[in-house]
Amino acid sequence: MARVYVHRFQVEFGDCDPAQIAYYPNFFRWFDASSRHFFESCGLPSWRETEKTLGIIGTPVVNTTCRFLAPTTYGDEVEVHTSIEEWREKSFVFKHQLRRGDLLLAECSEVRVFAIRAPEGPTRLKAVPPPPEFKQLCS
Amino acid sequence: MARVYVHRFQVEFGDCDPAQIAYYPNFFRWFDASSRHFFESCGLPSWRETEKTLGIIGTPVVNTTCRFLAPTTYGDEVEVHTSIEEWREKSFVFKHQLRRGDLLLAECSEVRVFAIRAPEGPTRLKAVPPPPEFKQLCS
Amino acid sequence: MARVYVHRFQVEFGDCDPAQIAYYPNFFRWFDASSRHFFESCGLPSWRETEKTLGIIGTPVVNTTCRFLAPTTYGDEVEVHTSIEEWREKSFVFKHQLRRGDLLLAECSEVRVFAIRAPEGPTRLKAVPPPPEFKQLCS
């Protein structure tokens, strides 16, 4: 069974748009926050630390697919359920589910890589294989 | 040939994260902005108007798939190229390409619907078929 | 003694900028979230409700003054302490303190009004005196 992190929070007024519902780019902000909480709960150091020790600056998204099933609005208590679905040679797959109670609001599958800065310049990135010690911590 | 709207802007410091690159949820903010500019350029009224005339509060995203090919950072001059790839009975498909010069940075395919408020409550939405006059304006 | 609401949360990676610290416009997002939590904790209905019953769409900010004393970064556990410092005839004053443990990170004084839509159009607002029942709930 995959380890699951549950990130609980309330949707805020400022997260919502003139249609009175949460503005969908914020869903990705929430998935990303939950990703960091997931890693933190596994015992991974912060990216500030890993940049110093391994050169790893984070886990940028390579590919994301998201289905939006029901809207949510401010005041709603919601949860993101985050787990790692698959480890690949140079990448891994996050699954995020946004839920309000039993209702699934959105579901997202995200391919990410562990990345270091490329020699070409400070804003060029290069994927590296997931560090084995991180894989183990996340299992 | 599909009509293409090109939304030009500069990536801002505040769009970037501690890895020094644009934070990916902002890509969706940019795609959404370009979507509205696309409709505006076709001559569609604002959602404020359509809510009064047709009950339509906007075009919420049902499904999005995005590939991130290269990062971008503040100061970069970028463009979103937005077009409608397909009209379906109850939905339509936006294609967005984020480019810096000739370089494709990200590509996104978004299924959206025209939505009205559902009778169940102000934050419940209901898809309606794309109004024929809007389809015509966008062609 | 004024009633104080304490809004606790963790600073997220996506809240931070290339200087590795929380991007200051987000401080206002946090103060605004804490304002809504404050009202909710007092028993005020949501703005969705008040728009229907009283025409009140929220409490827009008229004036804000903020001092930034120390930076914060992702992973930090922080608190916004929110209270109402003063009720005036047509406005009121929020005080927000952002704290990390005993350390004061930022302090903000915000003049706000209860607002209804003005007859000139949907995006024109008009201040109304704070409803006495709301003042009482917040005391």
Added chain:
Amino acid sequence: MARVYVHRFQVEFGDCDPAQIAYYPNFFRWFDASSRHFFESCGLPSWRETEKTLGIIGTPVVNTTCRFLAPTTYGDEVEVHTSIEEWREKSFVFKHQLRRGDLLLAECSEVRVFAIRAPEGPTRLKAVPPPPEFKQLCS
């Protein structure tokens, strides 16, 4: 006469909240964007460059005061007019005006410092006097 930079853009749907007007924390995002454009127009290098050459990571805000005079909504063409009002020994003062045509929507006075990383750690900052060559470029 102070040099003035005019940052023109359109308010986006995603900048607006359920009250249908631009969410006020975004005003600070706009002022900050205009600040960077101001420096760029003066010929200052990016903070990526100055971090390497001078250790300067940017100009964090120490104090901001903002008056909000009229709301704005998506589709509005607006301008931020940014200038430096005063140079002090260890800080300087930005003035930002948000305008729609002749109408002043918001006015903000911001005290900022040029900052380097403090020896205590990567997220501790230290103000340094404005570099004379930067003062000259901005005059």
